[in-house]
Amino acid sequence: MLGTLWHKVFSSGVSSSSVIGQSLQRIRPSFSATRSYASTSTGKEMTVRDALNSALDEEMSADPTVFVMGEEVGEYQGAYKITKGLLDKYGPERVVDTPITEAGFTGIGVGAAYHGLRPVVEFMTFNFSMQAIDHIINSAAKSNYMSAGQISVPIVFRGPNGAAAGVGAQHSQCYAAWFGSCPGLKVLAPYSSEDARGLLKAAIRDPDPVVFLENELLYGESFPISAEALDSSFSLPIGKAKIEREGKDVTIVAYSKMVGYALQAAERLSKEGISAEVINLRSIRPLDRRAINASVRKTNRLVTVEEGFPQHGVGAEICASVVEESFEYLDAPVERISGADVPMPYAADLERLAVPQVEDIVRAAKRACFRAK
């Protein structure tokens, strides 16, 4: 994984893995990606989509109380094909196509979790979770506490989150900070295929409600994957960040798709003699404050990267944590990169300006290292 350069090629809708039904105009085709490696990887590769699909499959196979419900998850095989093949294998009782009623079916999932099942509720995109946020926050996240530990809620809410491409403001938003601010929820945001497999399996096995934020634009990307990660018993601990790339001059903390951008930025920075450490958060809540602070104490500089809005964002929380715990280690002001403080515009050129780009990260890291021109 180290030193990998991810070079994305945008293709408009001619993706071989196009997942979109013509009737589903609210979804934009995902784009395929090609890669070029700076270092050679001899191992197997897997797309994030296959990683999620296989994780679901294995967990459903291992535990009959696990079931999937959501819109178009069954006969249509998932709006993004994450649930492909599951209906055939597990039947309509365990791969439940629901009507378009987020509040209703999310609540039903929560009630099923109260009563002993392990539902995986798919939101076609996390934007639609707003229709059901009452059940995520009030019914799922608070019940273990309100019932003094009597009623645990082993449920996973999953689906694509964050900025998609060209779908406008209502379909393009990151909810990490929203759900991350709520006690009682665990919030995960995988980046690679290893993350996707390990974290989804951990989420399904976890006894608490987990919000699992995928990224539409990563679904079609392939990542090298170890034999270990392909093992059906593989899972990753919730609440632990991963050092994706070690470095000594500046710490870049990111999650989900922004991890890829941070790795690209680190690659460019290395050519200018700056050694950047890239932390893949994996878990938004619990937040691995220890890993972040340990890295900052080593590099003395911090750049945070997220797609979400700046105010009260994940970056803001990370900055607060570092200022509280490692203030005296900081050699430069913290740099916080986030989405622009506007609803997502439709126009592609404006949209590009509204989300962080690799050059933004490079520039911020150089500023932090006092190397900006």
Added chain:
Amino acid sequence: MASSFSTLKTIQPFCFSTTTTRSQQKSTLPTTNSSFFGSNNKLHKSFNSFSPSTNRLRSAVVAVSDVVKEKKLKTSASTSNLLITKEEGLVLYEDMVLGRVFEDMCAQMYYRGKMYGFVHLYNGQEAVSTGFIKLLKKEDCVVSTYRDHVHALSKGVSARAVMSELFAKKTGVCRGQGGSMHMFSKEHNLLGGFAFIGEGIPVATGAAFTSKYRREVLKEDCDEVTLAFFGDGTCNNGQFFECLNMAQLWKLPIVFVVENNLWAIGMSHLRATSDPAIYKKGPAFGMPGVLVDGMDVLKVREVAKEAIGRARRGEGPSLIECETYRFRGHSLADPDELRDAGEKNHYGARDPIVALKKYVLENNLASESDLKAIDKKIEELVEEAVEFADASPYPSREQLLENVFADPKGFGIGPDGKYRCEDPKFTQGTAQV
């Protein structure tokens, strides 16, 4: 659709919600020439002549007395034509008295400052809780609202545990972490009181989904039924409709119990709802809808038996509208100034406990002294619950941060039932975590 209509037919005797009765119903509903029906003025003026609520009640009585008549016909050949046995009568009486005395005590304790926040009392509606919940088995689930104390008591949670919860004590059913509106008891399959309108309905539907899943996917021997309680105001909320649809679509073992007490806080049901006959919304989704006099525990019980039996047999959900009335304000903070005195007196005169008492005595099911003994027993029980709650400790400081997660460290529980975070090997072999 064919199948749902045929199910409707099978319960036709007690279900007067199908098209055949629509014309009859029409005449009893208020006409829409006034857009103000439901305002207290209107109710006041028309109370003795053409009050929508009294007319609706009359039709309810008609509907249910059909069942009662049928039942009597069926059983008259045998030894007794009564709706209940002595034992059943005493159980119902005791449960209703418990609900009433408990809630009266709550009011006292609230005014003495022993409890605080929102406290919604159930006085007047006891026939619904008792009529339904006393028919349940322990494995059956109940999902309630913010007016949940009495549902908890009927389901078997002890008065001590509920009172202590209200006193915010560590001995409460949720250790003081839930409060008046959030009673949970895993042991009794009370899956919570939900403070938001409509929030409990999907949760209840999910519990029913679980029962079906256990039976059909896990092949367990499971005939659990879930009751979802909610009020008239909820029936204008989208989640109600969403769940009626899915419950019927998937034939879930659930009964939707509407406690129509005619009022939200100060908003009359008639002023809030385009078609105030809630039970009619059942057939719109293909399930039976029944209106029953919710001030009569025996009628409620008869209807409940049918609906619960139907759910238990796997025949799907039912919507039961119980016309009832709360004798107190919406909560103890509500001055209750909008409801008309005439309306209150009308329902006050139909107190469900008094009615049951009358039935029991007139039919010689029990003596006055039997009932007095129950009254005394319950008063002592509630007194004792207060003493227990009062003497119990408040939660300790450490408790603040407990129970946020079942697994606070987030590593999950392994197949051996132990937390993975306790196993050092767990993180080994997972690259660079």
